[in-house]
Amino acid sequence: MSAENLVAKIESMKFEGLTFAHEGQDPILRNTDFEFPMNEVVWVKGVEGQGKSSLLQVLAGLLIPQSGFFYINDQNVLDMSFEEFLPYRLAIGYTFDYGGLISNRTVYDNLMLPLAYHKLVSLTDAAERVEEIIKIFDIQKYAHERPAHIPGRVRKLTCLLRALVMRPQMLLMDDPSVGLGQDTLYTFVDYIHRLREEGHLKHIFMSSYDEKYMSLFNYQIIHIDEGQIYLQTVEKDKKVVHL
Amino acid sequence: MANLWAQIDARVCLLGRAITRNIEYTLRVILMVYLALRAAVLDRAQGFRTIVSVISAQIYFTGWQALPLVSVLALTTGSVLVLQSMANLSLLGGTQMIGSFLIVMVIREAGPLLVALVVIARSGTAVASEIGNMRANREIEALESMGINPLSFIVFPRVLGGVISVLCLAFYFNVLALIGGFFLTKFLQDMPFSFYLDSLARGFAKEDVFIFVAKNGFSGMIIFVVSCYQGLSVKKSPHEVPQVTTQAVVNSVIYVTVFNLTVTALFYLNQLQTLGVV
Numbered sequence: 424m425s426a427e428n429l430v431a432k433i434e435s436m437k438f439e440g441l442t443f444a445h446e447g448q449d450p451i452l453r454n455t456d457f458e459f460p461m462n463e464v465v466w467v468k469g470v471e472g473q474g475k476s477s478l479l480q481v482l483a484g485l486l487i488p489q490s491g492f493f494y495i496n497d498q499n500v501l502d503m504s505f506e507e508f509l510p511y512r513l514a515i516g517y518t519f520d521y522g523g524l525i526s527n528r529t530v531y532d533n534l535m536l537p538l539a540y541h542k543l544v545s546l547t548d549a550a551e552r553v554e555e556i557i558k559i560f561d562i563q564k565y566a567h568e569r570p571a572h573i574p575g576r577v578r579k580l581t582c583l584l585r586a587l588v589m590r591p592q593m594l595l596m597d598d599p600s601v602g603l604g605q606d607t608l609y610t611f612v613d614y615i616h617r618l619r620e621e622g623h624l625k626h627i628f629m630s631s632y633d634e635k636y637m638s639l640f641n642y643q644i645i646h647i648d649e650g651q652i653y654l655q656t657v658e659k660d661k662k663v664v665h666l
Numbered sequence: 667m668a669n670l671w672a673q674i675d676a677r678v679c680l681l682g683r684a685i686t687r688n689i690e691y692t693l694r695v696i697l698m699v700y701l702a703l704r705a706a707v708l709d710r711a712q713g714f715r716t717i718v719s720v721i722s723a724q725i726y727f728t729g730w731q732a733l734p735l736v737s738v739l740a741l742t743t744g745s746v747l748v749l750q751s752m753a754n755l756s757l758l759g760g761t762q763m764i765g766s767f768l769i770v771m772v773i774r775e776a777g778p779l780l781v782a783l784v785v786i787a788r789s790g791t792a793v794a795s796e797i798g799n800m801r802a803n804r805e806i807e808a809l810e811s812m813g814i815n816p817l818s819f820i821v822f823p824r825v826l827g828g829v830i831s832v833l834c835l836a837f838y839f840n841v842l843a844l845i846g847g848f849f850l851t852k853f854l855q856d857m858p859f860s861f862y863l864d865s866l867a868r869g870f871a872k873e874d875v876f877i878f879v880a881k882n883g884f885s886g887m888i889i890f891v892v893s894c895y896q897g898l899s900v901k902k903s904p905h906e907v908p909q910v911t912t913q914a915v916v917n918s919v920i921y922v923t924v925f926n927l928t929v930t931a932l933f934y935l936n937q938l939q940t941l942g943v944v
Binding site: 480523524525 | 799809
């Protein structure tokens, strides 16, 4: 199988009667039906503890709902094994709100890991891509340090960039702006816009409390509230619509 | 009377729950072995080089770095057993039996158990705490999010590297205990080396190879599978890491000793059956 065939194309995403709860806690999603807007930058909003991070993790296939259906391209991915879901996973980039860097690998190796592992591009191309991104974000002096020896800002940035080096179709970001610093943040947003112009990152979903950061995007809003997801159109004259 | 019955009932319930919990734990561990093997076979992305580099690192930490400790343990155990067996067998007039006695004691019993205990103390704890910390630091989730199966990337190479290390360490232990122990006690005994070697050769049977591979191979597998399982059982918080590490040691010791006892019991039952005693 060629490298391109390993990555699936994501065209639609839909929950049907989906319920998810963390062990011993109240459900975050209760029998939820929702069709996600595609080809958009989507701002996932909700009050603290309503489950924005969990929703993003469900979308990334990192948390498995207890019941219901999660359709990607009309295929229920909840029935799939790790190997069957892999083509979708390779099309999805996920960034953590904290942690997530492999601690016994350097910043450079962390960025190289997904590219080198899946061999979606040649090692030379992968190295070029990683070196370019390191240069754009001016983190050359930390490139060969391990996560424990670098500032928190660079740790967070590396975690974000690791999802971007794969140039995924869908990007899921959990509180991406926290701890980045203003200059880095602007560079990061510019880089996302550049990748979108190049045809990558077609669908972006991110949770954030940072309105200033979000104002740098043309976004749609989805709310998560008491186990249901609602789409809010951005035009002021329209009310929140429950799908 | 009713109170007594209620107490007995409660005890039986507790016993039942403990048994069910242990059976469930064992089944979960076995399931993880199956899933790790399956993942390693099905993972087309994971290259041979990636697996070999993790396996060789595991062999270096578990096998190579444990050599000094295993050397001391092998020499002291070997010396004690050589001296004790010579003293007692001389009294009984059976010095020529020394080879058979030492083979049974070192290769079949003491070797597998002592090597397993060293590996549990050094590497089982290290693996459980390393994977536990990876879990708490969300590295396992990160691997999954990158499409890297933690069972083939983390568990499989550690278990394989661990099994190879334990087999090599056990072989080293046996040779050093039997030969080194003899020379270390040379100034306390006057047995000719050729007589000793001949006795060992006569005492060695093909069953010893089977017992060596079964006991050490499976002990290595038990230690690393249990340690990986415990490490992966960390939910989110770093405070769980010392707890799962302790649990990994406790469970590994129990499983390894029970397994060794079972193999020994089955082997001797088989011998008795061959002799027509049972």
